[in-house]
Amino acid sequence: xxxxxxxxxxxxxxxxxxxxxxxxxxxxxxxxxxxxxxxxxxxxxxxxxxxxxxxxxxxxxxxxxxxxxxxxxxxxxxxxxxxxxxxxxxxxxxxxxxxxxxxxxxxxxxxx
Amino acid sequence: xxxxxxxxxxxxxxxxxxxxxxxxxxxxxxxxxxxxxxxxxxxxxxxxxxxxxxxxxxxxxxxxxxxxxxxxxxxxxxxxxxxxxxxxxxxxxxxxxxxxxxxxxxxxxxxxxxxxxxxxxxxxxxxxxxxxxxxxxxxxxxxxxxxxxxxxxxxxxxxxxxxxxxxxxxxxxxxxxxxxxxxxxxxxxxxxxxxxxxxxxxxxxxxxxxxxxxxxxxxxxxxxxxxxxxxxxxxxxxxxxxxxxxxxxxxxxxxxxxxxxxxxxxxxxxxxxxxxxxxxxxxxxxxxxxxxxxxxxxxxxxxxxxxxxxxxxxxxxxxxxxxxxxxxxxxxxxxxxxxxxxxxxxxxxxxxxxxxxxxxxxxxxxxxxxxxxxxxxxxxxxxxxxxxxxxxxxxxxxxxxxxxxxxxxxxxxxxxxxxxxxxxxxxxxxxxxxxxxxxxxxxxxxxxxxxxxxxxxxxxxxxxxxxxxxxxxxxxxxxxxxxxxxxxxxxxxxxxxxxxxxxxxxxxxxxxxxxxxxxxxxxxxxxxxxxxxxxxxxxxxxxxxxxxxxxxxxxxxxxxxxxxxxxxxxxxxxxxxxxxxxxxxxxxxxxxxxxxxxxxxxxxxxxxxxxxxxxxxxxxxxxxxxxxxxxxxxxxxxxxxxxxxxxxxxxxxxxxxxxxxxxxxxxxxxxxxxxxxxxxxxxxxxxxxxxxxxxxxxxxxxxxxxxxxxxxxxxxxxxxxxxxxxxxxxxxxxxxxxxxxxxxxxxxxxxxxxxxxxxxxxx
Numbered sequence: 001x002x003x004x005x006x007x008x009x010x011x012x013x014x015x016x017x018x019x020x021x022x023x024x025x026x027x028x029x030x031x032x033x034x035x036x037x038x039x040x041x042x043x044x045x046x047x048x049x050x051x052x053x054x055x056x057x058x059x060x061x062x063x064x065x066x067x068x069x070x071x072x073x074x075x076x077x078x079x080x081x082x083x084x085x086x087x088x089x090x091x092x093x094x095x096x097x098x099x100x101x102x103x104x105x106x107x108x109x110x111x112x
Numbered sequence: 113x114x115x116x117x118x119x120x121x122x123x124x125x126x127x128x129x130x131x132x133x134x135x136x137x138x139x140x141x142x143x144x145x146x147x148x149x150x151x152x153x154x155x156x157x158x159x160x161x162x163x164x165x166x167x168x169x170x171x172x173x174x175x176x177x178x179x180x181x182x183x184x185x186x187x188x189x190x191x192x193x194x195x196x197x198x199x200x201x202x203x204x205x206x207x208x209x210x211x212x213x214x215x216x217x218x219x220x221x222x223x224x225x226x227x228x229x230x231x232x233x234x235x236x237x238x239x240x241x242x243x244x245x246x247x248x249x250x251x252x253x254x255x256x257x258x259x260x261x262x263x264x265x266x267x268x269x270x271x272x273x274x275x276x277x278x279x280x281x282x283x284x285x286x287x288x289x290x291x292x293x294x295x296x297x298x299x300x301x302x303x304x305x306x307x308x309x310x311x312x313x314x315x316x317x318x319x320x321x322x323x324x325x326x327x328x329x330x331x332x333x334x335x336x337x338x339x340x341x342x343x344x345x346x347x348x349x350x351x352x353x354x355x356x357x358x359x360x361x362x363x364x365x366x367x368x369x370x371x372x373x374x375x376x377x378x379x380x381x382x383x384x385x386x387x388x389x390x391x392x393x394x395x396x397x398x399x400x401x402x403x404x405x406x407x408x409x410x411x412x413x414x415x416x417x418x419x420x421x422x423x424x425x426x427x428x429x430x431x432x433x434x435x436x437x438x439x440x441x442x443x444x445x446x447x448x449x450x451x452x453x454x455x456x457x458x459x460x461x462x463x464x465x466x467x468x469x470x471x472x473x474x475x476x477x478x479x480x481x482x483x484x485x486x487x488x489x490x491x492x493x494x495x496x497x498x499x500x501x502x503x504x505x506x507x508x509x510x511x512x513x514x515x516x517x518x519x520x521x522x523x524x525x526x527x528x529x530x531x532x533x534x535x536x537x538x539x540x541x542x543x544x545x546x547x548x549x550x551x552x553x554x555x556x557x558x559x560x561x562x563x564x565x566x567x568x569x570x571x572x573x574x575x576x577x578x579x580x581x582x583x584x585x586x587x588x589x590x591x592x593x594x595x596x597x598x599x600x601x602x603x604x605x606x607x608x609x610x611x612x613x614x615x616x617x618x619x620x621x622x623x624x625x626x627x628x629x630x631x632x633x634x635x636x637x638x639x640x641x642x643x644x645x646x647x648x649x650x651x652x653x654x655x656x657x658x659x660x661x662x663x664x665x666x667x668x669x670x671x672x673x674x675x676x677x678x679x680x681x682x683x684x685x686x687x688x689x690x691x692x693x694x695x696x697x698x699x700x701x702x703x704x705x706x707x708x709x710x711x712x713x714x715x716x717x718x719x720x721x722x723x724x725x726x727x728x729x730x731x732x733x734x735x736x737x738x739x740x741x742x743x744x745x746x747x748x749x750x751x752x753x754x755x756x757x758x759x760x761x762x763x764x765x766x767x768x769x770x771x772x773x774x775x776x777x778x779x780x781x782x783x784x785x786x787x788x789x790x791x792x793x794x795x796x797x798x799x800x801x802x803x804x805x806x807x808x809x810x811x812x813x814x815x816x817x818x819x820x821x822x823x824x825x826x827x828x829x830x831x832x833x834x835x836x837x838x839x840x841x842x843x844x845x846x847x848x849x850x851x852x853x854x855x856x857x858x859x860x861x862x863x864x865x866x867x868x869x870x871x872x873x874x875x
Binding site (some may be wrong): 038039086 | 203206208209
């Protein structure tokens, strides 16, 4: 199993959610986040003080998926979140040792 | 001193800038709209290098500071298109870009409201496009800067003060920040900005040369570390030095000398700024024969808020003049004129050996002046006067401390200790001896390979004698230097409740007056080291020890019998204990000297201290000290821990499984190996107490260390009466007082077995 984490632009969230639903991903954890990358939070045509780094609002979503589904989930997120502009974000994948569904006690793949 | 010629790092910086220019011009040419024969001139659009890039000073991992400047009338959608066409390829190439897009009006507004933007624009350089637009903007920004100089320099001064408060001084910080420290690269650029106001001037050649030398060090640091950093850590210095063709120590001193000189230039510049901004009506009066000097002492006066040597004074026949001028300046809180300091250094005659009483008195006045001492001593040192008064200062000048606890270089630390000592002069009978000892306490650190306290004693005696102190006073100063670490070392590593401890210290100290001096010197030294060196806990321990030593010296309190001491302070009540099981315990927590004091009552069984130490380690609590006493079936232990907000219920839950033997403590607290850390050193201490064997452990700090030692002691059937922990950076020095099954000192064979066993456990 893998934890897929993505940090994306807030206005792309609905599109990503619908794309993931269509791909069979029913649930995920979503948090409001802020951050910056290579562009230091500046927009393309920037009119601020060049010495400051700005934190830009983002959406962070996390979903645990079966190993077999990782590639398609990453591709779905990437394609639906992309605008081609700076600040599109990143997706990364880390291994998960075990998962439990709290309501039923089901574990691992049965809990997904 | 300088970089090896074949490196020419300045040229490499310029070459990087040229390469960046070339790339930006390519991108600009591809992106910008073409007009007529020459698409770049008169287009109303330009790429501008500012800041370090504007000065063509690009270090290996510098950002490119670039502005896309446009005429206000230009269509914003066109500007945006050009910006994207330039920025995106650079981002895709991984270039560290610090970019903005502004029209000329917005640039002036940014410069008007942010002094950092203004200072960056003072170095603005056209890279591509309409160079006329750039030069026009630069002229306007410069004119604005000069017109508003009075307010702008105050912004710069305030920002500088805040920056130095955060980053310290390059010359004196244990880990200097080449950019942000006082005397660092930002200070050097600040000098350019101050000169640009036209209020003042500074020696251009020297200032630019110094910045170039500091940039060389930074470039080598970037190359060595492989990323952008400004901190010259001790562990990277050898590799950086190798790159520059220097020795490690040579590089460290060279960098600090450069930083000290830049800081000095900055200090002189700010004094000139203040002088330039001073209303003419408040400046010093003039007579027909020149400016009116306010006389402070013979040959010493004040002119324009600086202490000077008057023109009729003759340092060659009056060698005490340097001391008079310095003490007058320090006591008045005024700077010593650099010109006067240089004059003293080059013309002052030799002081007699020993000094006259008046010279000694002026020296003491200087050293007891408080904070005013620092910049006066700096000025004297810069000019070379200190080398005349104290040649022994040279080996400790700008020398880094070997201990990670110290935040200053040795020379600065000594001066700070002296300043601190001035604040305690009413606590001692002889503030003069305290002040001199404060200055000289680390003079032995200039002697390679020696214990600096031991090496420093004869040096201090010789210096004090030369300075005119009598035989007894010089011996007292030497003794203060020799024993300046006695109180903090003993207080943190010995059981101060053991009567033997205070007795041993009292034997060395001898008198209450000397105890007062040593106590004041301890506080002055510790405060000049770092905040943690004089924490509430340490201060409490030292003061507790001093109280007990004083009781021994003045016989005011009957001294407990050292041969019957069982390790429990007489004044601490022992809790009542009822019948209970082997793993049960009671726990009370109280706030104590910045941390917490845990009183734990358990069954008296082998290994209980180890189990408690293990439980506390798993609960994440760092132990400062521990002691225990057994009362029949019960054992009562006191644990000092560093954390202040210990929740007794939560801690009890964490200790319970450890006490019940339900945890695999050896597995969970297995010592991690630290690469390159030296082996632990375990030794038996001499007869520090009559009633226990003291064993000292010095090792790299790791979780589980205390448990490991306690467990080994318990495995040999021995008991811990008390334990005293000290941490210095990554190093711990723990002392355990151990007794046998009968509660007695160990015999020599058992003691040696213990030592070997502990050393093996820590290997």
